[in-house]
Amino acid sequence: MTDVQEINEIGQLGDYRSAWQSLLAQTEGASFFRSLQWLEIYWRHFGAGQKLRTLVVSSQGRPIGILPLVVRSERTKIGRVRVLTYPLHDWGSFYGPIGADAEAILTAGLEHIRHSRRDWDIVEPRWVDDSSAEAGQTERAMRSAGFQAGQTITVNRTGEPLNGKYQIKQVGIRIAGTDPVYVGRIREDYSIPNGLNLWVVADNLRKGAATNAIQIAELLIS
Numbered sequence: 579m580t581d582v583q584e585i586n587e588i589g590q591l592g593d594y595r596s597a598w599q600s601l602l603a604q605t606e607g608a609s610f611f612r613s614l615q616w617l618e619i620y621w622r623h624f625g626a627g628q629k630l631r632t633l634v635v636s637s638q639g640r641p642i643g644i645l646p647l648v649v650r651s652e653r654t655k656i657g658r659v660r661v662l663t664y665p666l667h668d669w670g671s672f673y674g675p676i677g678a679d680a681e682a683i684l685t686a687g688l689e690h691i692r693h694s695r696r697d698w699d700i701v702e703p704r705w706v707d708d709s710s711a712e713a714g715q716t717e718r719a720m721r722s723a724g725f726q727a728g729q730t731i732t733v734n735r736t737g738e739p740l741n742g743k744y745q746i747k748q749v750g751i752r753i754a755g756t757d758p759v760y761v762g763r764i765r766e767d768y769s770i771p772n773g774l775n776l777w778v779v780a781d782n783l784r785k786g787a788a789t790n791a792i793q794i795a796e797l798l799i800s
Contacts, residue, residue, distance in 0.1 A: 582690040597641040604678040633687040643683030644676040655764040662698035672707040681715035688723035
């Protein structure tokens with residue numbers, strides 16, 4: 579049985595420095611960007627306006643994985659959106675859970691996120707290398723934790739994948755049982771003039787079959 583502890587203060591992560599280094603050594607394809615040293619540097623320069631949500635996954639009292647996450651507000655064409663993602667920006671690197679079993683760590687962390695107080699609009703673990711096993715693991719973990727998941731590909735202005743590889747951004751929104759239509763990842767489509775790429779997600783049973791009928795009736799009556 580796994581236990582998840584959430585840490586919201588960067589200074590408290592120092593207690594896990596040794597465990598972090600040990601788990602990083604077990605992480606396939608890990609780079610400096612997944613180290614605690616990087617997170618401390620990142621937070622010092624880019625932490626303002628973001629909320630830290632680092633999840634330590636333990637089994638029998640021993641840390642088996644770490645999932646560093648942040649919540650930040652991003653400007654989109656429809657206004658500000660709170661995004662829960664990894665502590666990185668579009669710098670051409672990859673990210674993911676820290677530890678030997680990335681999928682189990684991510685699943686446990688996302689289950690914790692799903693059952694804790696919601697402070698996000700979109701869950702989007704970005705910068706996943708689709709040439710590695712983590713691409714499929716991320717999508718499976720999101721679905722196992724009860725999120726709907728999809729994939730988008732980040733490219734540069736010439737249409738070439740960033741960093742020589744496609745980076746998959748998993749998009750998960752808990753929309754089942756709600757009325758709104760969620761729109762996200764609005765960005766320019768460089769393949770056609772005046773084009774846009776975006777995600778549109780809704781609960782089809784509620785919005786498509788029920789709410790739409792009521793709203794149309796209200797318009798006709800008014």
